[in-house]
Amino acid sequence: MATIYITTQGATVQRRSGQFLVCKDASILENVPETHVRQLILFGNVNLTTPAVAFCLDQQIEVVFLTQGGRFRGRLNGDGGKSAAVRRRQYERARDESFCLAQAQAIVAGKIKNLIAFARRQQEAASAGRELNLLKRSLESAQRATSVETLLGIEGSASAAYFGLLRACVPPPWKFEKRTAHPPLDEVNAMLSLSYTLLYNRMTSHLNMIGLDPYQGFFHQVRHGHAALASDLIEEFRPLIADALVLKLLRRKQIKPEDVVKEKGEFRLRPEGSKVFFAEFERKLNSRRTAEEHGDLNLTYAQIFVRQAHHFARVLAGDEPRYVPFTVK
Template structure:
């Protein structure tokens, strides 16, 4: 359980929530593990199959406290709110911002600053920990360029310029991504990003991880009441989860890229976990996909200190925190959207 941004996160999949007086009780089995005054919360987020009592849901609806339910794997199930506490005003503001390039830029440049900064962090960590196993000069040069792109992104005034800076930064970052692969080089070599379909083992890992992260961001945005299909950087297209794609940008390097490199470098995933299909597409074997998903769930349970909130959280909650922060900025509760800058 974690109290953040006036939100109670319940991450134990065996937890059951009930009402006692003016408090919410959290039980695992028949053991009470938490009790919190309802007056402290605007939202309750539960990653549990056991759910909550009708009395608690009724009291929350009466108080205007939203209650969102997800599966333990992060799939959005449903949300309970009262009749008057819908998200129409938040979404109307979101649509207005999306239609206004100047206002969109204020959010997008923070997404991209976060992305480039976190790419730079991943290079920096490899340089620090594995100096003798990499092309140090190549990574130093890439890091310097990324530092300059962060400064550029902070001072850009149009979406096209931001896209240009992001594209250049991505090219520099991925040009040295192969240096970050320290083991199993014969099976996991990276010569550039490719997708739809991925043509090598590393791209298959990245694409699958990005898909999972997109879905987590989509679910998080639904929880806070934002429209996941209306973005600020990724523009409207039928069926495209544009805002989810926006939100995931800053989290790609630290949540997916780092995870993929760990699987490879720790030899947790191997060559025989992939299949080369006719036409050149690379996909997982059934056992390979299961391994990835199992380790992904374990990774999401790891506890970190959120760089903005300065509080302990699980990795899996980070997309939900960022979605909450984004919603608060759009509502006018924050002066700017704080990107996730990993340290």
């Protein structure tokens, strides 16, 4: 099952004779059998016909709407999970401060472990002893934290140290001084934000399908329009998938500076750059890793994503004691 990315401005997605067709004017730009499609991601001014909307709703094919630059606008999805009992248990757990703290500690510790593991693999990390030591101390502090609020500060400090190290890993002529997100202030930040948005949307979709409320988190604070639980559960994957992908594309010159343009205050990839970016993102998701802490071997990242969402659901139900993030060494 595939995620289809449509970036051509003015294109229309139709459904005809068992196919999704991406058309513009009188031309068919792409056609994909409807049975192969799990999700549609539309960037900017892309239209969706009523028959295509109806089919997506009936078949639980999620449609995600982003700006041209990859900023999230909204989503179209059907009923998804229909168990009120699952969500009632989730909301009850969210009122339990000790439960929230235990899950938040696991989430933050898992993220920092993966930040350290990813940083150690970079040649540039040899001269970044200060940042690595800060990350190690942040991990120790997270494991001793006594409140979610404290963990938020620890996670922020760890991220700042990590992005300081990442700055040295970005090859010239690209510029990356610090992490900026709302909005991204340079091309590298824009690509990081886009990759994080793709992870966030994929996790939100999984949570909807298994009946959880993506907006009720346990580490990230609840705020209007933010799928806090999706943000919670992608933390451990940010360095392993998103950051690794962006560095690979820059180092191998698969994305070049001329592939990124800035229009109306927003960075976006040109069509050829988009094609490379999304193909490599899907390739990364389909690459295989071990998940020894769960007794699983040789799973793709996409499978681990689903596994982690179901694992958290079992924790909420009381079938497993505590969330165990996916980590690498």
